[in-house]
Amino acid sequence: MSIENSSEKGVVEGSGTLYMVATPIGNLGDISPRAVETLKAVDLIAAEDTRHSKRLLSHLGVSTRMQAYHEHNEEYQAERLVARLQQGDSIAVISDAGTPLVSDPGYRLLEQVHQHGIKVVPVPGACAAIAAMSVAGLATDRFSFEGFPPAKHAARLSYLQPLKDEARTMVFYVSCHRIIETLMDMRTVFGEQRQATFAREITKTYETIRKATLDELCVWVSEDAMQRKGEIVLVVAGSIKEKSAHPLRDEILAALVDELPVKQASKIASRITGINKNELYELALKLKNKDD
Numbered sequence: 001m002s003i004e005n006s007s008e009k010g011v012v013e014g015s016g017t018l019y020m021v022a023t024p025i026g027n028l029g030d031i032s033p034r035a036v037e038t039l040k041a042v043d044l045i046a047a048e049d050t051r052h053s054k055r056l057l058s059h060l061g062v063s064t065r066m067q068a069y070h071e072h073n074e075e076y077q078a079e080r081l082v083a084r085l086q087q088g089d090s091i092a093v094i095s096d097a098g099t100p101l102v103s104d105p106g107y108r109l110l111e112q113v114h115q116h117g118i119k120v121v122p123v124p125g126a127c128a129a130i131a132a133m134s135v136a137g138l139a140t141d142r143f144s145f146e147g148f149p150p151a152k153h154a155a156r157l158s159y160l161q162p163l164k165d166e167a168r169t170m171v172f173y174v175s176c177h178r179i180i181e182t183l184m185d186m187r188t189v190f191g192e193q194r195q196a197t198f199a200r201e202i203t204k205t206y207e208t209i210r211k212a213t214l215d216e217l218c219v220w221v222s223e224d225a226m227q228r229k230g231e232i233v234l235v236v237a238g239s240i241k242e243k244s245a246h247p248l249r250d251e252i253l254a255a256l257v258d259e260l261p262v263k264q265a266s267k268i269a270s271r272i273t274g275i276n277k278n279e280l281y282e283l284a285l286k287l288k289n290k291d292d
Contacts, residue, residue: 015088015116015117015119016084016088016090016091016118017090017119018081018085018093018109018118018119018121019042019092019120019121020092020099020101020106020120020122020123021039021092021093021094021100022098022100022126022127023053023094024097024125025097025098025126025131026097026201026202026204027203027204028056030126030203034123038092038123039060039064040061042092043064043065043090043091044067044081044089044091044092045057045064045067045092046068046069046077046091046094047067047095048068048095048105049070050066050067053096054066067081069081069093069105069106074106074109078109085113085116097126097231098125099125102127102145128173128231128233129145129171129173129233131199131203131233132171132199132233133171135199136197136199137197138169138211138236138237139168140169142167142238144168144171147172149174149178149182149185151175157189160189161189164239165239167240169235170235170236171233171234171236172233172234172236173231173233174233175232176228176229176230176232177228179227179232180222180228183217186234186236187214190214190239193213196214196217196237197210197211197234198210198212198217198234200227200229200231200232200233201230201231204230204231206226206229214236249269249273249275249283250283252273253284253287254287256268257288262281262284262285
C-alpha cells in the first residue's frame with residue numbers, strides 16, 4: 001500500500017497523513033484488509049494502550065513502531081504527533097477496541113490536525129455503538145450517542161434527567177460494575193415501561209442481546225450475575241409524546257382553505273401548528289366539502 005500526500009484544497013503540501021483506524025471490538029475477523037495494510041504502511045501507530053494493542057498487531061503481523069497516546073498524555077503527545085505529521089510522517093491512531101474517538105482520546109490531536117491543514121483519513125470498521133443499534137429493534141432514523149453516564153448516583157440522575165423527554169433513540173456505554181445501578185436510575189427517570197436493548201460482549205463468545213422494558217432488564221440483570229460482566233451497551237428508546245392539538249387549528253385551517261387549494265392549505269397549516277399535514281389534509285377536505 002502506498003501512502004501519498006494529498007494536493008487537495010486546504011491540505012498543506014509536504015505534510016503527512018493521519019489515519020483513524022478502527023480495530024475489532026472482540027472478534028478479530030472484523031478487522032478490514034485496508035486497516036491491516038494501513039497499519040503496516042504508516043511510520044508510527046499511536047495506541048491507547050501499547051501493551052493491549054501489541055497482541056492485536058502481533059496477530060496481524062504488523063511490526064510498525066507504536067507510541068502510547070491516551071487521556072493522561074493526550075495534550076503533550078498531540079503536539080509531538082502533529083510535529084511529526086508536519087515533517088511528512090504518516091501516523092495511524094487506534095484505540096483499545098473499535099473506532100477511535102468514540103468515547104476514546106483523540107479530540108485534541110484531531111483539532112490540531114485540522115488547524116494545521118494536515119490530511120486526516122478515516123479507516124472505518126467496528127463500533128460497539130453502531131453494532132448495538134443495528135440489533136436493538138428500536139428506531140434508528142434518529143439517535144444520539146450519550147457515552148458513559150457518571151459513576152456516582154446523584155450525578156447520574158442529574159445527567160439522565162434532561163434526557164427524559166429526548167425523542168431520539170439513545171445509546172449509552174455502561175461499566176459492568178455499575179450496570180444495575182444505572183438501569184435502576186434509568187428506570188426511575190425514564191419510567192419502568194421504557195423499551196431498551198441490552199447488548200453485552202458484542203462479537204465475543206458470550207455475546208448477549210436482549211430487548212425488554214427497563215423494569216424487566218433491572219430484574220434480569222440483578223438475578224443473573226453473568227450479565228454483570230464484560231462490555232455493555234444500552235440502547236434506550238426515545239420518549240413518545242402525543243402532540244396536543246393546536247388551540248387555533250380549525251380557525252387557521254378554515255381561513256387557509258377559503259383562499260388556497262386543500263393540499264397547499266394543509267401544508268401551510270402544518271408548518272404553523274406542528275400537526276401532521278396528512279391529518280390536516282383530511283380535515284381540510286371535510287371543511288371544503290362542507291362549504292361546497
